[in-house]
Amino acid sequence: MSSSSSGVRADADVANLSSELSPGAAVSSDSRFFYGWAMLPLATMALIATAPGQTFGVSAFNDSFRTALGLSHSQLTGAYMVGTLLAAIPMGYVGALMDRHGLRVTITAVVILFGGVCLYTSQVNSLPGLFFAFLFLRMLGAGALGLLSGNALAFWFERRLGTVEGLRHMGMAGAIAVVPALNLWLIDAVGWRWAYAILGLSVWAVMLPALAWFWRDRPEQVGQYKDGLPHGSADGTVVESAEDEARTSLTLREAMASRAYWVIIVCIGMWSMLGTALFFNALPLFTARGLGTADVAWLFTVFAVSLAVMHVIGGLLADRMPLNLLLASAMAALAGAMAMAWRLESAAWVYPLGMLIGLAQGLIVSTISPVWPRFFGRAYMGRIRGTSATVAVAASSFGPFLMGAGYDLLGSYDTVMLLFTLLPLPMVGLALIATTPAKRRQRLQRLVA
Structure with missing residues (x-):
């Protein structure tokens, strides 16, 4: 074999x-509403909120950046490449912060910083300024916020994790289809500076209330376990508690x-x-x-x-x-x-x-x-x-x-x-x-x- x-x-x-x-350990599913299904749209919102830092979100502004700042194609793409490369470095540290302080605290801090970077991007006036905008848009948006939103559902689902992750990413596929056109419309309507400012304010307006009022890191916080099952095993699936995970994880x-x-x-x-x-x-x-x-x-x-x-x-x-x-x-x-x-x-x-x-x-x-x-x-x-x-x-x-x-x-x-x-x-x-x-x-x- x-x-x-x-x-x-x-x-x-x-x-x-x-x-x-x-x-004799098999148990029936809990009859209460499983809060993991509420976390699915919240995690999807967090993924979509990364759009101002994703390539498909930034690309609509490229012509505006070049024209307003007097940049060549190589200067623009070079700043984006180096900014993206450097943005990759802190991701391990972001993950460590999540392990230490929890998802809710860490993702809230990232959302606050990311919205601020969008506002900063709307005010850049030079190539160095644009480089730092790219660096932090990629670091906090595509990097940190994408990483944290991707970890959320794994604490709530085991048997259905693949299915719910597929649904979460369907939301992102919809964003890929809509966001570039929306950004171009905003640029035409209010100019590129106000457009990026609106994106940052929108990230705050949507994500901060959701994080404050509805977000929960683990099912144990609402008296539940993964997949809505009581602690133990059902249908051949091991249901680990937070204490179990600490012993079994690598x-x-x-x-x-x-x-x-x-x-x-x-x-x-x-x-x-x-x-x-x-x-x-x-x-x-x-x-x-x-x-x-x-x-x-x-x-x-x-x-x-x-x-x-x-x-x-x-x-x-x-x-x-x-x-x-x-x-x-x-x-x-x-x-x-x-x-x-x-x-x-x-x-x-x-x-x-x-x-x-x-x-x-x-x-x-x-x-x-x-x-x-x-x-x-x-x-x-x-x-x-x-x-x-x-x-x-x-x-x-x-x-x-x-x-x-x-x-x-x-x-x-x-x-x-x-x-x-x-x-x-x-x-x-x-x-x-x-x-x-x-x-x-x-x-x-x-x-x-």
């Missing part, structure tokens, strides 16, 4: 261990000693680098292939639809299939998308390309969200996911630059797109052998023994 199949079987054994060893050092951690980290960096590179350079790539702006628009439209569908399907699959198999499938889809972009020949290729990119991102997001708590536990999840956020943000800064530099040096995108096609292929095989670390399985076994 392969290591992959044995790892999958061991994971299933752990999940069913309680019912096998203590048949520390960052223990996680980094496992094979699964490094495979997951590399897969995250791979998608972030290649996906960002393709989208950032879509227009010049399509132009080099004889296509136009309308084809680029269709690419994003098809991608958004495919992504929304795959968030739901991928979330359902993540609750029913081995996560390492889904991760391998995501890497295969990513390689296929890069190959299609490399050999792009006509407008007819745009539709399957958009669908395949949406499939790849939907699968990897649906897998990554539940893999951290299931493979490593929740007690140190902030620190562990913080390192992955550092890799993701840093990789997203390198991808567009590598693609552009390859074109400048070689006169075409062919060589770099071939490289991008080959890079994910080894990860397909490595993902198959990335299973729950043995130390985590042993601790769960002791919990239910």
Whole structure:
């Protein structure tokens, strides 16, 4: 038997261990409303609130930045690249703050700072000022707020975590479709400075009351447990309390000693680098292939639809299939998308390309969200996911630059797109052998023994 199949079987054994060893421990679900379902829209709101710091949110302001500040394209993109790279560094510290002070306190502080940075961005008058705006927009928005919103539901759900994460990311897919047009409308209506100020004030107006009145970090704070189940085990699923999680979770050092951690980290960096590179350079790539702006628009439209569908399907699959198999499938889809972009020949290729990119991102997001708590536990999840956020943000800064530099040096995108096609292929095989670390399985076994 392969290591992959044995790892999958061991994971299933752990999940069913309680019912096998203590048949009388199965319990019925709590009849009260499970507050985790209230946390789902709150976590979705927090994810959407990152939009002013996401590439799709910032890009609508690029022409305004260049015109108002008298910048060249290279100055603008260079400031964005360096700002994004430096923004990745503190993510591990943000995760540590979450572990120490809790999600509610940490995310409230981030929201206050992020709204302030949006107001600061509306007042920049120079390239250095814009650089610092990019740095803190990326650090606090796409980085810290994205990281913290991504951790929220893992404390409330276990069996349905993949499904609810898919629903949360559907909200972000909707934001990708709406926010750029909304930003352009705001710029036309009130100017780019007031537009960014309005975005910052909106983040405060929506998120701060929600955090103050409705946000709860853990089900124990409202007298419940994950999935709304009483403490114990039901339907073969271990239901850990906060005290159990402290005993069964892996520390960052223990996680980094496992094979699964490094495979997951590399897969995250791979998608972030290649996906960002393709989208950032879509227009010049399509132009080099004889296509136009309308084809680029269709690419994003098809991608958004495919992504929304795959968030739901991928979330359902993540609750029913081995996560390492889904991760391998995501890497295969990513390689296929890069190959299609490399050999792009006509407008007819745009539709399957958009669908395949949406499939790849939907699968990897649906897998990554539940893999951290299931493979490593929740007690140190902030620190562990913080390192992955550092890799993701840093990789997203390198991808567009590598693609552009390859074109400048070689006169075409062919060589770099071939490289991008080959890079994910080894990860397909490595993902198959990335299973729950043995130390985590042993601790769960002791919990239910």
